[in-house]
Amino acid sequence: MRRLVIAVTGTPGTGKSVFARALxxxxxxxxxxxxxxIAExxxxxxxxxxxxIADLSEMRREFVRAIKDTESVVVEGLLAYLLPKKLLTHVVVLRTEPKILKRRLRARKxxxxxxRENVEAEALDIILWEVVDVHGTSNVYEINTTRLKPDDAVERFLDAVAGKISLKPGGISWLEEYLKLVRKSF
Ligand SMILES: Nc1ncnc2c1ncn2[C@@H]1O[C@H](COP(=O)(O)OP(=O)(O)O)[C@@H](O)[C@H]1O
Ligand SMILES: [Mg+2]
Structure with a gap:
């Protein structure tokens, strides 16, 4: 098997940590x-x-050092898509409906x-946009975790890697639902 270095990113609360652990x-x-x-x-x-605010070049250096002796690896964090491009074989962008994301972030205090800042960023596809700006679309997988259990999201990702389904970016738009949410709070 070739070496897999799979980056998992997304707005805070979209489920990076649980998805990456399951994957x-x-x-x-x-x-x-x-x-x-980064903290350590x-x-x-x-x-x-x-x-x-992470020092990005140090972050890249420490990551390279951390995986020097490992074969395949999953790396999770908002900034994971900024790791050395030539190392990353797949970039997963997790997405969550704004209303549900709001609930998850409130629950996390x-x-x-x-x-609001994070729900807005999610509604406007900010992270996805940045990821596609850096990586294009060919190794990028967009997964809606709103109604998927982490293990099911993992299976969808593996199906997409195997070419059975497409998770190409651009299939998700929260704007309509988000506008309803915003109007309700006026
Ligand atoms: N697929 C999912 N379905 C339902 N709840 C989820 C899912 N993924 C994550 N969560 C919940 O959402 C919250 C944020 O998940 P977490 O993995 O910590 O997100 P992140 O690491 O992206 O900030 C947690 O309470 C987690 O249990
Ligand atoms: Mg996390």
């Missing part, structure tokens, strides 16, 4: 938690809101402002 387990390969790596290696600065 790594299914494939029997290690999982790298990019946020944990202290390769970040804190902005005025005390949000960690995100502030009102952070919740």
């Amino acid at each position: 790594a387990k299914r494939l029997g390969v290690p999982l790298v938690d990019l946020n944990a790596l 290696k202290k390769i970040y600065k804190l902005d005025s809101e005390r949000t960690k 995100f502030s009102e402002a952070k919740t």
Whole structure:
């Protein structure tokens, strides 16, 4: 089998951590938690809101070092798509309906402002757009996790890799539903 380096990204709350854990387990390969790596290696600065801003070149270097002796690997984190392009064989972008995402972020005690910022970013396809800007569409897989159990999302991804179904980016639009959500709060 060729070496797989599968990056899992998406707006916070879309299910990266649970999906990546399930995928790594299914494939029997290690999982790298990019946020944990950034924290552990202290390769970040804190902005005025005390949000960690990672040093991207250090992040790339530490990741390369971390997987030096491993075969295939799953790596999860919002910034995973910014890892060295030549290493990544697949980029998975997880998506969640804004209304459900809002609920998940509130449950995680995100502030009102952070919740809104992330729900808006999801509604406007911001992460997907950035991923496609960097990688194009051929190795990018877009998965709606709103009504899928993590294990089922993993099976869909593997079906797409096997060419049985298509998860090509661009198949999801939240705008209509999002506008309803926004109108309701006026
Ligand atoms: N496929 C899913 N179906 C239902 N709930 C999910 C799903 N994936 C994740 N969740 C829930 O959503 C929340 C955020 O998931 P998490 O994996 O921590 O997201 P992320 O790592 O992208 O921030 C958690 O409470 C998790 O249990
Ligand atoms: Mg996570």
